[in-house]
Amino acid sequence: AQTVTQSQPEMSVQExxxxxxxxxxxxxxxxxxxxxxxQPPSRQMILVIRQEAYKQQNATENRFSxxxxxxxxxxxxxxxxxxxxxxxxxxxxxxxxxxxxxxxTRLTVKP
Amino acid sequence: xxxxxxxxxxxxxxxxxxxxxQCAQDMNHEYMSxxxxxxxxxxxxxxxxxxxxxxxxxxxxNGYNVSRSTTEDFPLRLLSAAPSQTSVYFCASSREGRLYxxxxxxxTRLTVV
Numbered sequence: 676a677q678t679v680t681q682s683q684p685e686m687s688v689q690e691x692x693x694x695x696x697x698x699x700x701x702x703x704x705x706x707x708x709x710x711x712x713x714q715p716p717s718r719q720m721i722l723v724i725r726q727e728a729y730k731q732q733n734a735t736e737n738r739f740s741x742x743x744x745x746x747x748x749x750x751x752x753x754x755x756x757x758x759x760x761x762x763x764x765x766x767x768x769x770x771x772x773x774x775x776x777x778x779x780t781r782l783t784v785k786p
Numbered sequence: 787x788x789x790x791x792x793x794x795x796x797x798x799x800x801x802x803x804x805x806x807x808q809c810a811q812d813m814n815h816e817y818m819s820x821x822x823x824x825x826x827x828x829x830x831x832x833x834x835x836x837x838x839x840x841x842x843x844x845x846x847x848n849g850y851n852v853s854r855s856t857t858e859d860f861p862l863r864l865l866s867a868a869p870s871q872t873s874v875y876f877c878a879s880s881r882e883g884r885l886y887x888x889x890x891x892x893x894t895r896l897t898v899v
Contacts, residue, residue, distance in 0.1 A: 681828075684826070710887045718874070718892065718893050719890065719892055719893075720829075720878070720890035722888075722889075725886075766828055766829065768887070773819060773831050773834045773842075773844060774819060774831065774880075774887075774888055775845075776821075776828040776829040777828055778827055778828040779828050
C-alpha cells in the first residue's frame, strides 16, 4: 500500500523561531507531487506548499519551505519566523490515483 | 466563485437512518473526492471521481455510496448510519488532483447516535 507517514503527533515552537515538521512516503512512481496542508481551528483545509518530485529545487512559499529528499522519500516542512497564526494541524499529502494524507502534526506556536 | 460548497454543516442521525451529504463546486473541476477525518487518523479517502459518470472506491468505502451525474455535484450517501460513521466529512475538488492539489469544502460534522 502507498502510505504517507507523519511521525510527530504534536510539536510546539516559540513565536519567531523555526520549526520543521517531518513526513515520509512510499511510492513506486517516478513522477509525482507532494503537498502540505494546514488545518487551523476553523477546520478549513488550506494548501500551504507543493513540491514536484522531478524538480531538484526545494519549493518555497514566503516563510514556508520544504526539504525534499527523493531517494529517502522524505518531505519535511520548515516554518521560519513562526507566528501565532501558524497554530494548526499540518498534513502531508501525496497523490497516487487519488490524494492520501498522513495522520497530521498538531503545531502550537507559543507567545 | 463559491469554491466547494458542502451542506449541511452539522447533522445528527439515529442509527439506521440514511442521508445524503451534498457537495457542489463551481470551478469546473474534473476531480472530486470525499474524505472523513477522525482524531489521530488524518483524512481517509472514502470515494473519488475523475469525471462525470466515473467513480471509484478509496480506503474506507463501506457504508457509503456516491454518484457523479454532473461535473458540479458529487453527493455522498450514507445507506444505514452507524455510530462508527460519526466523523467530520470533507468534500474536495481539483482541476487535476495529481498536479495541483485539492480545494476543500468547509466540512460536515456528522454524529450518529
